[in-house]
Amino acid sequence: MSAILTIDSLTVALPPGADRPRALENVSLELHPNEILCVVGESGSGKSMTAGAILGLLPDGVQAIAGKILLEGQDLLTLDDAQMQQIRGARIGMIFQEPMTALNPLRTIGDQIGEMFETHTTLRSSEIRARVLDLLRDVHIPDPEAARRAYPHELSGGQRQRAMIAMALALEPRVLIADEPTTALDVTTQAQILKLIRELQQRKGTAVLFITHDFGVVAEIADRVAVMQKGLLVEEGPAIDVLNDPQHPYTRALIAAVPPLVPPPPQMTGSEIILRIEHVSKTYRKGGLLARHRRVTHAVKDANLVLPRGGTLGIVGESGSGKSTLARCMVRLLDPDQGSIRLGDTDLASLSRKEMRAATRRIQMVYQDPFASLNPRRKAGELVAQGPIIHGETRERALARAKELFALVGLDPDSTERYPHEFSGGQRQRIGLARALALGPEVLVADEPVSALDVSVQAQVLRLLADLRKRLGLSMVFITHDLRVAAQICDRIAVMKDGEVVEEGLTAEVFTAPRHPYTKALLASVPGRDWTPPVSPDAVLALADTREFAPQLL
Amino acid sequence: METVARLAKSPAAIVGLLLLFLVVAMALTAPLVFPRDPLGLAGRPLQWPFVNSRFWLGTDTTGRDIAAQIFHGARISLLIGIVATLLAITIGIVLGALAGYYGGLVDDVLMRITEAFQTLPNFLLLLVLVAVFGSDIKTVTIAIGLVSWPASARLTRAEFLTLRSREFVQASRTLGMRDVQIIFREILPNALPPVIVYASVIMATAILLESALAFLNLSDPNVPSWGNLIGTGRSVLRTQWYVSAIPGIVILLTVLAVSLVGQGLNDALNPRLKRR
Numbered sequence: 001m002s003a004i005l006t007i008d009s010l011t012v013a014l015p016p017g018a019d020r021p022r023a024l025e026n027v028s029l030e031l032h033p034n035e036i037l038c039v040v041g042e043s044g045s046g047k048s049m050t051a052g053a054i055l056g057l058l059p060d061g062v063q064a065i066a067g068k069i070l071l072e073g074q075d076l077l078t079l080d081d082a083q084m085q086q087i088r089g090a091r092i093g094m095i096f097q098e099p100m101t102a103l104n105p106l107r108t109i110g111d112q113i114g115e116m117f118e119t120h121t122t123l124r125s126s127e128i129r130a131r132v133l134d135l136l137r138d139v140h141i142p143d144p145e146a147a148r149r150a151y152p153h154e155l156s157g158g159q160r161q162r163a164m165i166a167m168a169l170a171l172e173p174r175v176l177i178a179d180e181p182t183t184a185l186d187v188t189t190q191a192q193i194l195k196l197i198r199e200l201q202q203r204k205g206t207a208v209l210f211i212t213h214d215f216g217v218v219a220e221i222a223d224r225v226a227v228m229q230k231g232l233l234v235e236e237g238p239a240i241d242v243l244n245d246p247q248h249p250y251t252r253a254l255i256a257a258v259p260p261l262v263p264p265p266p267q268m269t270g271s272e273i274i275l276r277i278e279h280v281s282k283t284y285r286k287g288g289l290l291a292r293h294r295r296v297t298h299a300v301k302d303a304n305l306v307l308p309r310g311g312t313l314g315i316v317g318e319s320g321s322g323k324s325t326l327a328r329c330m331v332r333l334l335d336p337d338q339g340s341i342r343l344g345d346t347d348l349a350s351l352s353r354k355e356m357r358a359a360t361r362r363i364q365m366v367y368q369d370p371f372a373s374l375n376p377r378r379k380a381g382e383l384v385a386q387g388p389i390i391h392g393e394t395r396e397r398a399l400a401r402a403k404e405l406f407a408l409v410g411l412d413p414d415s416t417e418r419y420p421h422e423f424s425g426g427q428r429q430r431i432g433l434a435r436a437l438a439l440g441p442e443v444l445v446a447d448e449p450v451s452a453l454d455v456s457v458q459a460q461v462l463r464l465l466a467d468l469r470k471r472l473g474l475s476m477v478f479i480t481h482d483l484r485v486a487a488q489i490c491d492r493i494a495v496m497k498d499g500e501v502v503e504e505g506l507t508a509e510v511f512t513a514p515r516h517p518y519t520k521a522l523l524a525s526v527p528g529r530d531w532t533p534p535v536s537p538d539a540v541l542a543l544a545d546t547r548e549f550a551p552q553l554l
Numbered sequence: 555m556e557t558v559a560r561l562a563k564s565p566a567a568i569v570g571l572l573l574l575f576l577v578v579a580m581a582l583t584a585p586l587v588f589p590r591d592p593l594g595l596a597g598r599p600l601q602w603p604f605v606n607s608r609f610w611l612g613t614d615t616t617g618r619d620i621a622a623q624i625f626h627g628a629r630i631s632l633l634i635g636i637v638a639t640l641l642a643i644t645i646g647i648v649l650g651a652l653a654g655y656y657g658g659l660v661d662d663v664l665m666r667i668t669e670a671f672q673t674l675p676n677f678l679l680l681l682v683l684v685a686v687f688g689s690d691i692k693t694v695t696i697a698i699g700l701v702s703w704p705a706s707a708r709l710t711r712a713e714f715l716t717l718r719s720r721e722f723v724q725a726s727r728t729l730g731m732r733d734v735q736i737i738f739r740e741i742l743p744n745a746l747p748p749v750i751v752y753a754s755v756i757m758a759t760a761i762l763l764e765s766a767l768a769f770l771n772l773s774d775p776n777v778p779s780w781g782n783l784i785g786t787g788r789s790v791l792r793t794q795w796y797v798s799a800i801p802g803i804v805i806l807l808t809v810l811a812v813s814l815v816g817q818g819l820n821d822a823l824n825p826r827l828k829r830r
Binding site: 328331333356357358360361364365367368369372373374375376377386387390391432435439 | 720721722724725726727728729730731732735740743744
């Protein structure tokens with residue numbers, strides 16, 4: 001079958017002063033009709049640049065300097081803006097990561113989809129309305145007539161993404177480019193959207209270029225896979241081959257870094273309970289003086305959980321499930337309305353502000369965002385030393401201890417004098433971890449500590465956490481939306497939905513014999529659940545010795 | 555350091571810095587160049603500039619040396635500008651930080667007070683203060699500071715509103731830090747750049763406010779300020795216009811210098827904004 005879209009030795013130059021001279025170097029790809037080609041890579045691999053180059057939407061200062069992009073024989077790189085306008089939407093459809101920012105908040109969904117027809121066709125408005133309704137029906141939006149009249153903020157994230165897909169497919173383009181279309185979505189919604197893209201692609205015979213960083217998604221949807229690393233195409237082939245028998249060392253390392261969904265054999269934890277959460281509730285109240293204007297959100301409803309000493313309790317759930325609120329109650333960033341949080345024999349929930357400040361040395365938190373969680377105006381060593389200094393340590397000793405902690409979390413002890421912006425995301429997360437460990441806490445609460453990291457860095461940080469837990473006897477509460485990560489690191493798992501803990505138990509039991517229907521639905525939605533990553537020992541070794549493997553990934 | 559390097563690259567900032575340097579040099583050298591009392595009688599009144607070599611900028615209506623008053627006036631204007639600005643941004647930062655960090659009732663109360671100050675024309679308020687507390691140079695400076703803080707309070711509050719939800723602030727709390735420490739040592743350094751830039755606007759306005767007061771003969775008559783000189787020249791504005799024009803031009807240049815430096819600082823502290 002001949003290719004519908006051919007990228008032929010494409011080279012894209014970055015502006016001077018960027019971290020490398022070329023965003024893409026000699027990339028050649030073919031996209032055939034009626035197939036899904038997944039382009040996989042970590043951040044900075046050039047996968048989004050590839051999409052940008054095809055659509056003629058490269059950022060300022062970035063330019064294709066060599067190669068060709070042929071759409072049914074026509075070289076897109078030679079076209080001017082007006083000609084590209086005719087191609088975008090009509091012959092190449094696009095879906096973006098964040099449907100909320102890709103849609104105009106001031107216009108209805110129907111208007112925006114209809115605009116596709118107004119720009120590219122001469123249909124009358126009554127015909128357009130009928131076509132829009134058909135499209136919305138095609139993407140299985142509940143109540144298409146209402147969705148047509150709705151504004152973007154009135155739809156849920158998944159429905160907005162469905163509307164985006166409807167818009168992308170409006171003119172039946174033969175090529176669809178999807179740039180991380182499910183990354184911002186919850187796992188159950190993601191499963192539905194992936195299914196929808198698959199279904200529409202098969203029905204219409206569209207060629208889909210699907211950009212993602214997630215090998216689970218690749219396993220779920222791809223016919224063929226192209227793996228990119230730092231602007232180079234390192235491996236390409238049928239999905240089955242690449243996923244199960246990767247050839248290039250980078251692909252092997254990436255796939256080895258994907259946590260398998262099967263939990264490892266459980267480790268023994270003592271029977272002693274270190275953290276006991278009983279009947280904790282938290283509600284948010286919003287708005288008006290009058291009772292009827294008030295909106296009450298039950299973020300956490302009567303949560304009961306226990307954490308054994310030396311164990312790891314995973315709290316999993318989708319966005320809005322209340323898992324972060326519960327974590328913030330544990331460290332008293334939020335004050336729970338009811339219930340007790342017993343650490344040893346102290347009830348954290350009933351401490352005064354002043355007592356809690358002293359108790360912070362016993363329970364510490366690691367945050368999600370490696371960029372926002374470190375004060376940009378303080379040196380890394382200072383950030384780690386801060387806690388002990390507040391709790392009465394002398395400055396010299398705290399700074400000396402910071403150096404030891406840097407070594408403990410795998411950072412160069414001489415880098416304590418550097419500022420946060422000089423570190424990569426994974427390194428910053430290590431600094432955050434060192435900061436939490438500096439106080440020698442009994443319990444560590446980690447709120448999505450790896451969800452902002454690339455998969456290879458994520459694997460390293462997870463390994464570090466597991467290692468520290470063993471060496472320091474840490475007890476940990478681990479908040480995550482990623483069931484794969486939870487399977488690997490948690491001894492016990494609690495599943496939260498709409499503020500309630502719907503299921504709690506040993507990890508192996510929850511994964512193999514889930515009791516609650518929601519847990520079952522969550523597990524059934526994990527992308528690529530039927531694919532077990534082949535763990536090639538050499539790749540794991542390569543990842544374990546991270547410095548040697550690829551220092552830039554750290 | 556990076557900021558200084560970027561500042562040195564902006565032509566506007568360099569012009570501003572040069573002008574400002576000249577004003578500072580005038581202020582510093584005033585007692586050496588004009589050792590006599592600048593308010594003392596020096597010669598025949600109303601001599602035009604560049605006529606008598608002893609008084610190269612001429613004399614005013616009472617025969618005082620205009621050049622001497624300009625040099626000594628630089629000290630007064632700079633002093634008023636700096637002290638009033640420091641006072642204004644200190645008040646503004648403290649109130650804005652508390653309002654932005656605590657939110658809720660504290661925010662409501664502090665912002666209503668700020669709005670009360672903002673809705674009154676600040677020159678009118680200044681006139682009232684000077685009328686009540688007298689026009690001694692110290693009182694005038696403090697009064698200018700007191701009417702100039704609301705905008706910096708709003709600016710600081712806006713910065714705090716976005717910064718307080720950042721995870722590093724939460725991390726400071728979970729480390730057991732006190733609120734005062736979090737506000738002034740963790741958040742404030744991150745919130746300062748736009749406030750510092752705005753300080754240049756306050757400084758320029760402060761110098762203008764003092765001149766305006768002096769023009770109405772409401773500033774301290776016992777100090778050689780540029781405003782006083784303009785006020786003196788008011789009665790002879792149609793014939794001997796240079797008496798008012800010379801200090802007027804000096805004020806214009808000084809305010810321009812401060813604004814240019816402020817603009818340069820803005821570009822240097824927010825390099826991303828400039829590229830747009």
